[in-house]
Amino acid sequence: MRLAVLDIGSNSAQLQVVDVSAGAPPLPAHAVKEPTLLAEELLPDGTLSETGIERVTAAVGRAVDAAVRLGVDQLYPFVTAAVRDAVNRDAVIDRIQAGAGIRPQFLSGEEEARLTYFAARRWYGWSAGRLLLIDIGGGSMELVLGRNVEPELAVSLPLGAGRLTREFLTADPPTRKQVKALRGHVRDTLSEVLDRLRWEGPPRRVVATSKTFKQLARLTGAPPQRKGPFVTRELVVADVREWIPRLARVRAAERAALRGISKPRARQVVAGAVAAEVTLTALDVSSVEVCPWALREGILLRHLEQLAESTPLPLQPLTRHPDATVRPLHPVGEQPVPS
Structure with missing residues (x-):
């Protein structure tokens, strides 16, 4: 499976693509960065300017196109403080959804x-x-x-x-x-x-x-x-x-x-x-x-953890052969008595 996280921040929209395999770390297979420069577009009243909205929407659209080209199976897009704390946050996210076809989440x-x-x-x-x-x-x-x-x-x-x-x-x-x-x-x-x-x-x-x-x-x-x-x-x-x-x-x-x-x-x-x-x-x-x-890695790791938890290991009943002997377990700190 190929997963990706799209981090829509104050400077750029960064797409990180990871190929998931059992036991392997989530090291990026591909990375794409599109400039947003939102720090320059926050107005005195706390809203993101029209220029900023257009810029971030276009950046997200290009990142999503890259995700499609790279064969991403699942994408988690999210915005950080620059959009999350903007007074017109909901309007910005609506515009991104209309222009790029995805609706970013926001984390506290x-x-x-x-x-x-x-x-x-x-x-x-x-x-x-x-x-x-x-x-x-x-x-x-x-x-x-x-x-x-x-x-x-x-x-x-x-x-x-x-x-x-x-x-x-x-x-x-x-x-x-x-x-x-x-x-x-x-x-x-x-x-x-x-x-x-x-x-x-x-x-x-x-x-x-x-x-x-x-x-x-x-x-x-x-x-x-x-x-x-x-x-x-x-x-x-x-x-x-x-x-x-x-x-x-x-x-x-x-x-x-x-x-x-x-x-x-x-x-x-x-x-x-x-x-x-x-x-x-x-x-x-x-x-x-x-x-x-x-x-970004934290989001990917949490997702992989949740996937693993949804498919528990196939545990089997434990049966003991009639001739097998069972050695007692000793409490912590107590030394076993030599036989």
Whole structure:
């Protein structure tokens, strides 16, 4: 079976296609990216502009055409914060359905956080212990803490890189006053959950997901994407702190020429870097490992899990041969008596 997830975000509509086979990880067989650039089309009243609606509808239509060409059997399309939080969200989704032939779903911020955590937990396995996961998207930041399949804490905060750029870094390049105000806002917003995170106790492993962290890691020297998902990529907070003033001094067009920074995200990378540095510093974290799996993989993994649960293993009655002997089981901690 060939499955696909279509992630309709603030910068692009990304189609990820996976060939499902028993026991194999959901690594992409194909990936298609169509620009949406919705961060530029949110109006002061919170609605998405007509230009933005047309752009996202066209992008989704092209992604759906690609899914058909690639022979996708099942497609799960969803919108993230840029559309989900728009005042005219329902009208936008109606237009996408009329123009592209599919009706995207939308997940709450907490649902996104839980699914992203689910993917990271699967990537690192049970030996990772308690995980603290941080994801910075275009419209929101997710913080998730847990040791089991379901996290102990999952929150979504309005600290996405695109949102923060629109609200605080209006100049290009931003002024020092704007960057300082942004820092204060991130700290104040984080104060809502910091006490709870500290109360839960220190995590064994801190990981980051999202394009923001991937680009910052590449900017500071991590291996490029062409090296594959199994190469360890780390982001050191001190490196981000050093890069912030350098990024803020130049215009977005100049940032786009830097290693790892894409043109559509060049304007918002300063806000993403500030949000990442302030958050990690507040959590007393000096470095994070960048996890290659995130929300799209979480959706695919959850779907595959549900498919497996709908077809339980064909268990057979256990019969014992009359001549067989049964050895007793000993309670935990009690040593068996040698025979």
